[in-house]
Amino acid sequence: MFKKRISIEQVEEGKELCPKFDEKGLIPVITTDFKTGEILMHGFMNEEAFKKTIETREAHYFSRSRNSVWHKGETSGWVQKVKFIRIDDDQDSVWISVDIGDGASCHVGYYSCFYRSIPLDRDISNIELKFEEKEKSFDPEEVYKGQPNPTKL
Amino acid sequence: MFKKRISIEQVEEGKELCPKFDEKGLIPVITTDFKTGEILMHGFMNEEAFKKTIETREAHYFSRSRNSVWHKGETSGWVQKVKFIRIDDDQDSVWISVDIGDGASCHVGYYSCFYRSIPLDRDISNIELKFEEKEKSFDPEEVYKGQPNPTKL
Numbered sequence: 001m002f003k004k005r006i007s008i009e010q011v012e013e014g015k016e017l018c019p020k021f022d023e024k025g026l027i028p029v030i031t032t033d034f035k036t037g038e039i040l041m042h043g044f045m046n047e048e049a050f051k052k053t054i055e056t057r058e059a060h061y062f063s064r065s066r067n068s069v070w071h072k073g074e075t076s077g078w079v080q081k082v083k084f085i086r087i088d089d090d091q092d093s094v095w096i097s098v099d100i101g102d103g104a105s106c107h108v109g110y111y112s113c114f115y116r117s118i119p120l121d122r123d124i125s126n127i128e129l130k131f132e133e134k135e136k137s138f139d140p141e142e143v144y145k146g147q148p149n150p151t152k153l
Numbered sequence: 154m155f156k157k158r159i160s161i162e163q164v165e166e167g168k169e170l171c172p173k174f175d176e177k178g179l180i181p182v183i184t185t186d187f188k189t190g191e192i193l194m195h196g197f198m199n200e201e202a203f204k205k206t207i208e209t210r211e212a213h214y215f216s217r218s219r220n221s222v223w224h225k226g227e228t229s230g231w232v233q234k235v236k237f238i239r240i241d242d243d244q245d246s247v248w249i250s251v252d253i254g255d256g257a258s259c260h261v262g263y264y265s266c267f268y269r270s271i272p273l274d275r276d277i278s279n280i281e282l283k284f285e286e287k288e289k290s291f292d293p294e295e296v297y298k299g300q301p302n303p304t305k306l
Contacts, residue, residue, distance in 0.1 A: 001280060005306045012261050012304055015282045017271060020305070028195055030183050037190045039239075042181060042246035054277055086192075086267040086285065089259050090304035093195035095267050106242050108165050114239040114248050118170060124207055127154060129168045132239065151165055151243035152173070153158045 001051055005091075012089050020092040021047060026062055027094055031105070033112075034083040034097045040105040041113040045094065057082045059098055065150040076143050078103030107150060109136030109143075154204055158244075165242050173245040174200060179215055180247055184258070186265075187236040187250045193258040194266040198247065210235045212251055218303040229296050231256030260303060262289030262296075 003018040005011055011018055021027050026044040033040050045053065049060040049069045059080035063070040073079035080098035087094055106113040116129040156169040163169055174180050179197040186193050198206065202213040202222045212233035216223040226232035233251035240247055259266040269282040 001277065008302055008304050008306065011306065015269075017280045017282055028181050030192060030195060032192070039183060039185070039192075039248050042183060042241060042248075054271065054273065054280075057273055082273065085271040085273065087269055087271065087282070088195060088266040089261045089263070089268070093266075095192050095195075108242045110242070113241040113246075115242070116168075116240055118207065118238040118240065120207065120210055120235065120238065124154065127170045127207075129170055129240070149161055151161050153161065153164065 001054065002047070011091050017087065018091055019050065019087065019094070020090065022092075026064075027092060029061065030093070030095045031059065031080065032095065032097050033105075034099045038112055039114055040098070040100070040111075050094070053082060053096065054085065059096060063150065065148075065152060072105075073103070075147065076103070076138075078105065080105070104137035106137075107140060107144060109138050109140040111137045154207065155200070164244050170240065171244055172203065172240065172247070173243065175245075179217075180245060182214065183246070183248045184212065184233065185248065185250050186258075187252045191265055192267055193251070193253070193264075203247070206235060206249065207238065212249055216303065218301075218305060225258075226256075228300065229256070229291075231258065233258070257290035259290075260293060260297060262291050262293040264290045 003016040005018045025046045029043045029045050031040045043061040046062040049062045052060040059072045061070045078100050083097045085096050104111045110133050115133040117132050119130050156171040158171045172180055178199045182196045182198050184194045196214040199215040202215045205213040212225045214223050231253050236250045238249050257264045263286050268286040270285050272283050
């Protein structure tokens, strides 16, 4: 499914899909909501996850905390149905647009993982993040009960 | 400007900015166009680039090909004026929304770096990328003349 990277022209101007995975075998992925255009999350895929995403049209990622391919929604039920996939100029990052129905995408319980902003109009020597979502979409304790939190310090 | 990461609660539910840089000192960045909401590019920042972006409200990245902080637009003139910055749940990726005026953001000459899609309704054993932008926004030979192409094979 993936072609060998041979030339810069092939990679940038061509029609061959020849993604570049980094030294850990991963490629960064941006996921947006097809309906709202909002950014839902940022993740990574390995070769297997990328292929499975194309084959099944459901988003698969590589979980760095679990060190395995992860079919998004397998626990929460909020599978991400892929509406389109784009790849960037040098084919080392991917953008997928997904339909999550009435679901959410953040393990903390918010709709988007990007629920906090950095205020730029205040004293930047003492930044206080601002919450951009008023409340959580779901209770993560209930949805992910018994599962370890993926966040690493 | 950046706080030490102490607890999962602090990172996920708190108001302290405590970004996680990877083992290379980088954090992935998604850049969208403030006016259209379109994804323009995916890049990385190191600590210095992230701080400069907040301080100057102009996007700075870390160029992996040049191994240095890179003030986007310093060659092309299309500086990215930062309209907002968001950070994700575990604070290991950043989303910036920028104003590029009438400019473009892709070194190949397109408006967005994500100018090609992977068709999902065809034979996936023989993928042919589809160009989503009809033509380039500018001539990269002219704008970046004499500079090495950043794409790596």
